[in-house]
Amino acid sequence: MDREVGKIFPPGHFYSPIPNIKEVRRREEKIFRVRTDNEVLGIDLNKEEQLKHLEIIGSYVDLFDYPETPEHNLKCIYYKNNGVFEKLDALAYFAFIIHYRPNRIVEIGSGFSSLIAMDVNKKFYNDKIEIALIEPYPSDYLRRGILFYRNAELIDQPVQDVDLSFFETLEENVISRNNFTPQSTTSRTQTPFQQAAS
Ligand SMILES: C[S@@+](CC[C@H](N)C(=O)[O-])C[C@H]1O[C@@H](n2cnc3c(N)ncnc32)[C@H](O)[C@@H]1O
Known part of the structure; x- marks a missing residue:
C-alpha cells in the first residue's frame, strides 16, 4: 500500500x-541552520510581551480556585480535570479576562473554556461582559453552564454561517487568543445578545 x-x-x-x-x-x-538569535523566521515572538504576560498570568494563580472534579454543590460548573481545557490554558484565559477587563468576549468553538469565561463574568464582573459562544455542537456541560450562569449567548451555528455583520461590530483593541476575542470598547451596533438584554 x-x-x-x-x-x-x-x-x-x-x-x-x-x-x-x-x-x-x-x-x-x-x-537546519542553528539560529543564534532565537528567532523563528516570519514570526514575531514578541518575547518581552510574552514574558510580561507570563508574569500577569502568575499573579492570578491564587484566585484560580476551581475543583479538580465536578462538584454537585453547583458553585461553578468548570472543573480542572476535564481532559479538554486544563491547567495553564485555563489559568491563562482566566487571568487574561480578569486582567484586561473586556466588554465583550466572542468564543469560536466553545466548551470548558466558556465555563471559565462565564464564571469570571459572574464572580468578577457582575455579568457585565457580553459573551457570545459560537458553537455548532454544544455539549451537555456547555448547555448546563449556559443555563446555570445565564450570562452568555449561545449561537449554535458553524462560524462560517454567522452573519458577517456580527463580526463587523468588533472594534480595534481586540485581543485574540485561541478562540476568544475580548475588546476594550463597546460595539457600534447591537448584537442579538444586546438586543435581547435591552
Ligand atoms: C478543541 S474544541 C475547543 C472547545 C472550547 N474552546 C474548549 O477549549 O473547551 C473545538 C470546538 O470547535 C467547535 N467547532 C468545530 N467546527 C466549528 C465551526 N465551523 N464553527 C464554530 N465552532 C466549531 C467544535 O464543536 C468544538 O467544540
Whole structure:
C-alpha cells in the first residue's frame, strides 16, 4: 500500500508527506541552520510581551480556585480535570479576562473554556461582559453552564454561517487568543445578545 502511494505521489510531491531527500540535502544549510538569535523566521515572538504576560498570568494563580472534579454543590460548573481545557490554558484565559477587563468576549468553538469565561463574568464582573459562544455542537456541560450562569449567548451555528455583520461590530483593541476575542470598547451596533438584554 505504502509503495502504491509512493508511486502516485513520489517523495517531495506536494501531496506527499514524505520529503524529497535530495532536495532537503540541497538546502540543508538553510533548513537546519542553528539560529543564534532565537528567532523563528516570519514570526514575531514578541518575547518581552510574552514574558510580561507570563508574569500577569502568575499573579492570578491564587484566585484560580476551581475543583479538580465536578462538584454537585453547583458553585461553578468548570472543573480542572476535564481532559479538554486544563491547567495553564485555563489559568491563562482566566487571568487574561480578569486582567484586561473586556466588554465583550466572542468564543469560536466553545466548551470548558466558556465555563471559565462565564464564571469570571459572574464572580468578577457582575455579568457585565457580553459573551457570545459560537458553537455548532454544544455539549451537555456547555448547555448546563449556559443555563446555570445565564450570562452568555449561545449561537449554535458553524462560524462560517454567522452573519458577517456580527463580526463587523468588533472594534480595534481586540485581543485574540485561541478562540476568544475580548475588546476594550463597546460595539457600534447591537448584537442579538444586546438586543435581547435591552
Ligand atoms: C478543541 S474544541 C475547543 C472547545 C472550547 N474552546 C474548549 O477549549 O473547551 C473545538 C470546538 O470547535 C467547535 N467547532 C468545530 N467546527 C466549528 C465551526 N465551523 N464553527 C464554530 N465552532 C466549531 C467544535 O464543536 C468544538 O467544540
